[in-house]
Amino acid sequence: xxxxxxxxxxxxxxxxxxxxxxxxxxxxxxxxxxxxxxxxxxxxxxxxxxxxxxxxxxxxxxxxxxxxxxxxxxxxxxxxxxxxxxxxxxxxxxxxxxxxxxxxxxxxxxxxxxxxxxxxxxxxxxxxxxxxxxxxxxxxxxxxxxxxxxxxxxxxxxxxxxxxxxxxxxxxxxx
Numbered sequence: 727x728x729x730x731x732x733x734x735x736x737x738x739x740x741x742x743x744x745x746x747x748x749x750x751x752x753x754x755x756x757x758x759x760x761x762x763x764x765x766x767x768x769x770x771x772x773x774x775x776x777x778x779x780x781x782x783x784x785x786x787x788x789x790x791x792x793x794x795x796x797x798x799x800x801x802x803x804x805x806x807x808x809x810x811x812x813x814x815x816x817x818x819x820x821x822x823x824x825x826x827x828x829x830x831x832x833x834x835x836x837x838x839x840x841x842x843x844x845x846x847x848x849x850x851x852x853x854x855x856x857x858x859x860x861x862x863x864x865x866x867x868x869x870x871x872x873x874x875x876x877x878x879x880x881x882x883x884x885x886x887x888x889x890x891x892x893x894x895x896x897x898x899x900x901x
Contacts, residue, residue: 729783729786729787730786731779731780731782731783731786731793732783734779734782734783735776735779735780735783735891738772738773738775738776738779739776739884739887739888739891741772742769742772742773742776742880742884743884745765745768745769745772746765746769746877746880746881746884748761748765749761749762749765749766749877749878749881750762762876762877763874763875765877766875766876766877766879766880767843767875769877769880769881769884770836770839770840770843770875770880770883771840771843771844773836773840773880773883773884773887774836774837774840776887777819777833777836777837777887778796778797780819780887780890780891780894781796781797781798781799781802781816781819782794782796782802784802784806784813784815784816784819784894784898785802785805785806785816787898788805788806788809788811788813788816789809790802790805790806790808790809791805792805793805798823799816799819799820799822799823800820800823802816802819802820803816803817803820814897815894815897815898818890818894819833819890822834822890823837832882832883832886832887833883833886833887835879835883836880836883836887839875843875
């Protein structure tokens with residue numbers, strides 16, 4: 727039986743690869759910095775979606791009921807454990823989601839930045855300046871409440887994700 731999530735993961739990986747190919751290294755050019763920030767945000771969001779699809783791919787492989795409801799490694803792990811099946815792949819993903827800081831926390835960092843991008847919060851200064859002028863203001867979210875995200879960081883996370891997917895897919899084919 728073919729896994730319906732495998733092509734979705736591959737498609738998202740191709741999108742991320744394409745997005746990251748557009749990033750240019752010219753920190754002096756404001757327009758290019760804004761383009762790179764947009765590319766980094768978009769690639770990070772695509773990476774978070776690719777990861778969610780990969781969890782669903784694993785859940786589908788293990789025949790978890792309703793894999794489309796999987797939205798975290800913990801939910802996938804609970805689904806696999808309900809079948810009394812061991813899944814070292816899902817356990818590793820769950821561990822990676824929990825890591826904080828260091829080079830091994832790429833997955834936690836990806837999910838953190840994706841959540842920030844989906845839920846931007848203006849800083850107190852942005853709110854004050856808008857209230858004083860009574861105009862719609864443009865808010866620079868790269869300063870203040872949200873840490874800056876770079877295409878280089880997302881590229882590193884993407885490489886780690888690709889290695890994870892490749893390693894897990896190879897392991898699943900052995901069975």
